[in-house]
Amino acid sequence: MEIYRGHIVYSKNKDELVELTNGYIVVTDGIIQGVYKDLPKEYIDNKVIDFGNGVIIPAFSDLHVHAPQYPNRGIAMDKLLSNWLNDYTFPLESKYKDLEFAKQVYQAFVNDLIKHGTMHAVILGTIHNPATDFLMDLLENKGIQAYVGKVNMDKDSPSYLIETTDQSIKDTKAFIKKHINNKYAKAILTPRFAPTCSFKLLKELGKLAKEYNVPTQTHIVESLWEKEEAKKCFDGCRCDMQIYDETGLLNVQPFIAAHFIFPSEEDIKLLKDHNGYAVTCPDATTNVIAGIMPTGKLIDTGINLAIGSDISAGSYLGIYRQVASVVRLSKLKQFYEPENRTVHFNEAFYMATKSGGKIFDKVGSLELGYYFDALVIDGLEDSFMKLSPIQLVERFCYAGDSHHIVHRYLRGKEI
């Protein structure tokens, strides 16, 4: 049993951000047994690990990140989407046919993910099985809860980064089977997005989803162009989400819809009815794509929401900065489209922790029964003005960096 003392901040629900000043968390076998304002008498003789003015918060969940694009983070950010894809992103992704290159990048990527306090993630690989297998094994061995996808793309892709439909299916099946007994890092189907996947491929993926009970991640209505392209998938296609409905890919949870910037009413209904997740990647959608998710509206529909770093369209791996960006961009969205509303800090923090964490096993909060997947943040307070624990967390999201994370716990073990 371990007992931790410090300020404590976690989301109970989207509206309620709980704060305890100098509280206690009791953990046994990596699982939280209780969170207390005052330490119960029964524990009074136990050793207490005291974080002083540090704030204990849940570790973050990143629900959309391209691991192979990690080498391009923070470069070419003033390019057009088409240039960024064709001159930077696709050429880089093609390098993952070289397993040795992949090993170097993926090790650095996973270390950096942890450094930034992200302990749970939904990750896109590339079309290459050996590289993506390596990434999966790495996460599994570290005990990081993740969904990892071997990417599918069999049309309208560069000649050096494309598969045949048959090879794509064959490789996907091999990928699923190879990792089927994993405990932490699991396979997820990853059709890149409608414009690069034939309807035949998507239907075959739908069969795999059913046969192996594997969920799906993809990009949904990420741009006005993509929204229109998606409709060319099959005759009579009305919207992007319908494609995944028709092919059976919505039937296994969680369905991860990255970006979701321009959803139609039907897109929203389909995602909600299948308990799917809309994942906003605010910096990414301003860096290389143009548009802002109608986050406030979507929150009010009751749909599941989460946040992604979307490296390397996004430039920063820390989800905490994206929490700030979600709030910030919601204000701009409201300015330009007044039917939208401001997303509040507690809502954005909930998206990054408890809401996104729901697709994994018992993570994202600091309540009874959750794993102690947690961070201690410190060095954010001033001597001249007292801030509340919640204000310290807000400051961390707006003005912090990875150096403010002074401890990282994964299922109760410091890493």
Place this chain on the structure above:
Amino acid sequence: MEIYRGHIVYSKNKDELVELTNGYIVVTDGIIQGVYKDLPKEYIDNKVIDFGNGVIIPAFSDLHVHAPQYPNRGIAMDKLLSNWLNDYTFPLESKYKDLEFAKQVYQAFVNDLIKHGTMHAVILGTIHNPATDFLMDLLENKGIQAYVGKVNMDKDSPSYLIETTDQSIKDTKAFIKKHINNKYAKAILTPRFAPTCSFKLLKELGKLAKEYNVPTQTHIVESLWEKEEAKKCFDGCRCDMQIYDETGLLNVQPFIAAHFIFPSEEDIKLLKDHNGYAVTCPDATTNVIAGIMPTGKLIDTGINLAIGSDISAGSYLGIYRQVASVVRLSKLKQFYEPENRTVHFNEAFYMATKSGGKIFDKVGSLELGYYFDALVIDGLEDSFMKLSPIQLVERFCYAGDSHHIVHRYLRGKEI
């Protein structure tokens, strides 16, 4: 004489970002004598300070920052502008009547400014002379080139943070005279903005500007509300900038127009004709104000442009992050208002260094004759993919933090 070796990146002009891989900078008495690809023979026997893979860049200039708001950085960021002002900002500013409080904050503020690589700044204080005098003395003693303003506000302000017109003028005059012989930190007139200044006050400030040759900073068309309020300043007032023209405040350079989000053609013409500066504070204008400067358009008019952190409407003191935000927000502006264009990284970096630096003495570039006010950034490269020096600087702006600044030089002295 000191000779520094490392990668070198600086702006020659808005379009040309110079990069040297493993170049040399020769500095004598704090002034750059030359920048070389290969070390000239005459220096071959001199000791060279080698920064390895570090990149030498000019120190940043922050042209709009509220020092007294430093304790509020990164909090209350999801509030409305009116709540943020009345519940957080004004109450905090009123505390600077307490000189001891001011001393603590301003020392921390200046240290943090330097930590983030900002060596030149245009700073707003509060209405309180002793506190603002302290800030001025602190900067002067550290040798930081700055303009510092005692704020003027004599109407439509909270009862606990307002001056009479006479007191405001008297205190401003005393402030100017007290610091008139300063070498580095100089007085700047600081009418808060048109809505909180009577026309009489502004006219009196115009007289002081002329008498003491003191320039002016203020907020210009920072919101649609303010744009309209400004027109109530005097009968027949057509635009915000006209107020400062009528009162003679445009006649001393540099005139610093913070935000400049909604300028009319006349605002632009007046600012340009008086060689003034439009200062964008991108995070700030999305955090608490709504709107994006038409930066691309303004660049194309040839107007002077610079960047401000605008603490605490802005949440982060590092101007490098704002360089990224300028690019990012220009893409959103273009999305919503397609007559605007993307601002490129070289343009935003120029704004943050050479352009903003022009209002000070010989800073903002690494060319011959400039002070060696410089930073060395490091720890941004990966082992698995080579980046150019410019790409490393771009990554620093998008994904870096103050820990990537490994050396800081002020007129050739490491600080």
